[in-house]
Amino acid sequence: MTTTMKDVARRAGVDVSTVSLAMNNDPRIRMETRARILTVATELGYRKNLLARGLRSGKSFTIGAVVGSATPFWAEALAGAQSVLSDHDYHLILDYAPDAGRREETQIEALTAKRVDGLLIAPPDSEALDSDSETLRRYRSLKEQKVPFVFLDRFIPGVDADAVAVDDFAAACQATEYLIAQKHRRIAYLYPPHRMNTAQRDRREGYRQTMESHGVEPLFWATTKPGNDRREEAWEETRNRLNESESSGVTAILAATDSMAVGVLRALHESSVRVPEQMALIGCGGAAFAEYLQPPLSAVALPIRELGAQAARLLLLRIEGDVAPPKRVLLPTQLIIRGSC
Numbered sequence: 001m002t003t004t005m006k007d008v009a010r011r012a013g014v015d016v017s018t019v020s021l022a023m024n025n026d027p028r029i030r031m032e033t034r035a036r037i038l039t040v041a042t043e044l045g046y047r048k049n050l051l052a053r054g055l056r057s058g059k060s061f062t063i064g065a066v067v068g069s070a071t072p073f074w075a076e077a078l079a080g081a082q083s084v085l086s087d088h089d090y091h092l093i094l095d096y097a098p099d100a101g102r103r104e105e106t107q108i109e110a111l112t113a114k115r116v117d118g119l120l121i122a123p124p125d126s127e128a129l130d131s132d133s134e135t136l137r138r139y140r141s142l143k144e145q146k147v148p149f150v151f152l153d154r155f156i157p158g159v160d161a162d163a164v165a166v167d168d169f170a171a172a173c174q175a176t177e178y179l180i181a182q183k184h185r186r187i188a189y190l191y192p193p194h195r196m197n198t199a200q201r202d203r204r205e206g207y208r209q210t211m212e213s214h215g216v217e218p219l220f221w222a223t224t225k226p227g228n229d230r231r232e233e234a235w236e237e238t239r240n241r242l243n244e245s246e247s248s249g250v251t252a253i254l255a256a257t258d259s260m261a262v263g264v265l266r267a268l269h270e271s272s273v274r275v276p277e278q279m280a281l282i283g284c285g286g287a288a289f290a291e292y293l294q295p296p297l298s299a300v301a302l303p304i305r306e307l308g309a310q311a312a313r314l315l316l317l318r319i320e321g322d323v324a325p326p327k328r329v330l331l332p333t334q335l336i337i338r339g340s341c
Helices: 004-013 016-023 031-044 051-057 073-086 103-113 134-144 167-180 196-211 229-244 256-272 289-294 302-317
Strands: 060-067 093-095 118-121 147-154 162-166 187-191 219-222 252-255 280-285 297-300 326-333 335-337
Touching: 004 016, 004 031, 016 031, 060 073, 060 103, 073 093, 073 162, 073 302, 093 103, 103 118, 103 134, 134 256, 147 302, 162 167, 162 196, 162 302, 167 187, 167 196, 167 280, 167 335, 187 196, 187 256, 187 326, 219 229, 229 256, 229 280, 252 256, 256 280, 256 289, 302 326
Parallel strands: 060 093, 060 118, 118 147, 147 162, 162 326, 187 219, 187 252, 252 280, 280 297
Antiparallel strands: 297 335
């Protein structure tokens, strides 16, 4: 026989409404009471009837995630989101797509057709959008349909919506300041111009302003052969730049991402450039693999898991009816110095 909420209430010595509130993490229920109810529910083998709950509330208890390719960055960010959503019995539906030829419109249509309660969206890479672009119309349509959504890791200027990102401008400033303090003056910034979202633009601008504030000329190394593998792009660009006379005297490289820094490191090794004796290197991301490279990679660590968690919390508030003005949350970063500097 299936265990019901009434059975749990009877065993725990409370009423059914208290059991319901406890199961939904309602703050009005004391932690001790909730713990006792959950223990009883486990002992009795109680399982929530999410279908019935959905029919009562009109919700699907699913969240759609629209992101780019299946990278370690997105895996970590969405793990942070799921850790929050699971506490509220929400499930995450992921829609990955290759960076090249990505069709965000198709992804959003597929997820809204499944009646998700909200969306976490990482806008596609693009330059500045005009006021009548298809992308802007798509986001405005979501708002008109009252589909809650939160921009993740980046945002779209001109769209009045919630966004959670890291402080990419400050991250690049911090890394550049460190290199300048170490007496480097010829510091190259390697970045992918074909992936220019707000995060990448802020990093590039942070580097530029910091260099100029110290009276040092910025030196931009833009990858010229777009591909799906940032490591390969960075490897090829660095290899070519090291053979150019105008790159003579460069003693430090700031890579826009950790994966690009991996490509840089390979090119330096192949060109017999010693790191850090002849070339200092800093990445941006704080990926777990960074400390296992040779030498271990210095990096600006981004709070990737917290990025997803914060976005999920904000989205749940919107789903529950929060009508406060849209928020833009910027999370702090941390510079971690290892053997590559």
